[in-house]
Amino acid sequence: MVQLTDFRLEVEGTVEQQMIAYLTYYGFSEVANHSLAVASEAKRLASKFSADPEAAYIAGLLHDSSVFIPNKERVALCQTLNLTVYPEEKQVPMLLHQRLSKVLANEFFGVRDVSILNAIECHTTLRSSPSKMDLIVFLADKLQWDQSYAAPYLDELNKALEMSLVHGAKTYIDWTLKQGVLVLHPWLRQANQWLNQQEE
Ligand SMILES: [Fe+2]
Ligand SMILES: [Fe+2]
Incomplete structure (x- = not known):
């Protein structure tokens, strides 16, 4: 096993x-390379929004650290770690890389700061009532997305970020749900509900 x-x-x-x-x-x-870019972006957002820039940098560095764990082994590995796997994660095991990256940050890279670990854990889907660090790492990853062409939501996201991190997250999640997702992860659904309840 x-x-x-x-x-x-x-x-x-x-x-x-x-x-x-x-x-x-x-x-x-x-x-x-993508992780280095996300780390710098997270540091910049943390400075802008009064969070800890060094913590944000470490979270950015390690957010995708489990990417090398093969898709076919992700579910089994989570089970050996006693992590409950959602049906949506069984369907699309790539979704588990956020939770496995948290485990690696702790076990392999010695990170003990819970705000860093939690932000890594939800960098793909966000979650309900996200912390400032959760929002920063989630959005830094979207600002520095790992495709060769510019992210189609980039201008709108940057404009929303002139207002707040919550506006930024709402803008990105609205865009991604409009595109259609492979499966709707429960944390993304809960994040969306929470964002829609926030004051404009
Ligand atoms: Fe990721
Ligand atoms: Fe990433």
Whole structure:
């Protein structure tokens, strides 16, 4: 049975160097570059919205750290870790990378700050009543999306971010739901409900 330790490497250096070493070893150097960009973006948003820029930077560095765990092993690995897997995550195991990246941030990269771990955990779907750090890492990931062309929502998202993080999240989630999602993760559904209840 697949175990978390199967994926462990002996790496040294800063969190940034270790993240790059892991993702490069497993053949995901483009995700390492994306993670560096998300980390800088998260740091910038944290400065702008009075959150901890260094914490945001670490969360950005590690948000996709579990990307190398093969899709076919994600559900089984979560089960060995005693994590409850939602039916939507069984259908689309890629959705589990946010929760497994939290586990790796803690177990492999030594992160103990709960605000960082929680923000990593919901960077794809957000969640109901998100913290400021949750919103920052979620939005930094969308501002620095990992496609070769510009994100179609970018102008609208930047405009919304002139008002608030909540406006930014609402703008992005409205856009993504309009596009249609493969499956609607319960946390995304709850995030959307929560955002719609916030004052304009
Ligand atoms: Fe991700
Ligand atoms: Fe990402």
